[in-house]
Amino acid sequence: MYYIDPHIHMVSRVTDDYERMARMGCVAMSEPAFWAGYDRGSVDGFRDYFRQLTEFEPKRAASVGIQHYTWLCINAKEAENISLSREVIAMVPEFLDKPNVLGIGEIGLNKNTKNEAQIFWEHMELALKTDELILIHTPHLADKYKGTRMIVDMLRDDPRIKPERVLIDHVEEHTVRVAKEHGFWCAMTLYPVTKCTPSRAVDIIEMVGNDKIMVNSAGDWGPSNPTAVPDFIQEMRKRGYTEAKIRKIVYDNPLEFFRQSKRFKFREPA
Amino acid sequence: MPAIQSAPQILDQVFLDMRAKLLEVAASLDRLDRATSADTVAQDPRRQRIQKTLEILTTQQKNRAEQLQLLFSDTYDEKWARPGAR
Missing domain, CATH: 1.10.287 (Helix Hairpins)
Structure with a gap:
């Protein structure tokens, strides 16, 4: 089955991973800007990173027939540094005309601090000003519920925000309804230890349905599995779901969300 | 979207996995109790x-x-x- 991985950090993966994903049926992916494992020292560090996301990764993906899209921002961990964050936010528009950019992301909260909330809000302003889609990271573990509620509060406080243009990521059992009940798109991340397993993700689908929801691997430099979406597909098959029902979650839904971006020019596989 | 499988089918599929995970929890609790300063924990x-x-x-x-x-x-x-x- 063809699938799309809507959240994966390919800068941290080797070309063999692109190969394996292509063999498993991956035809497109989107790569949000994230934390490199250390705090970058200057806006130029981000400028170089954005070049990698908009120039080099699309080429590596294309070499195995995968279409690569991306999202730009300064991530929540580094958002604690307000002055650097503002420099990055001011620089992001330099890249907004690159053909593989889908919007602003993954913005969000990490430890739910005042500075993180301020920078989230300023990213939201940028997205509104430039009419971009928004991809949101929600915190991990004990911080997730509070952080997701704070994020939804900020989004709902602003009447200019269109929920159908916002994707809230890393939802789990206790946050999926918080996102869905207000009309936002949401995604579950299949990631060992700190996030969701394929079987729990299918449980969540059984509880809330398969509208406006997708799954991703968030494969990065940590212990993660870039072919986690096929594991989810396998779990759905094991439980007896039709190919059409599975395809809606792993292909149709990401396409429907991404097609709202003016730069998304997806080529259907032959 | 209700589950397609019946409860007995699901139990057949998950029983060994659940058993293993519950044993891990039980063994971890035992390990905590056996260790020094168990009262503090x-x-x-x-x-x-x-x-x-x-x-x-x-x-x-x-x-x-x-x-x-x-x-x-x-x-x-x-x-x-x-x-x-x-």
């Missing part, structure tokens, strides 16, 4: 939360996973100070 909020999860697992409610997640979550205050324009 008994007062640790994390240990107390684990005890509460065991109580949640024995209820008949259908959202046990959600309840466990909330038990392990920080408190949310809806009156938190919102950010704004500089």
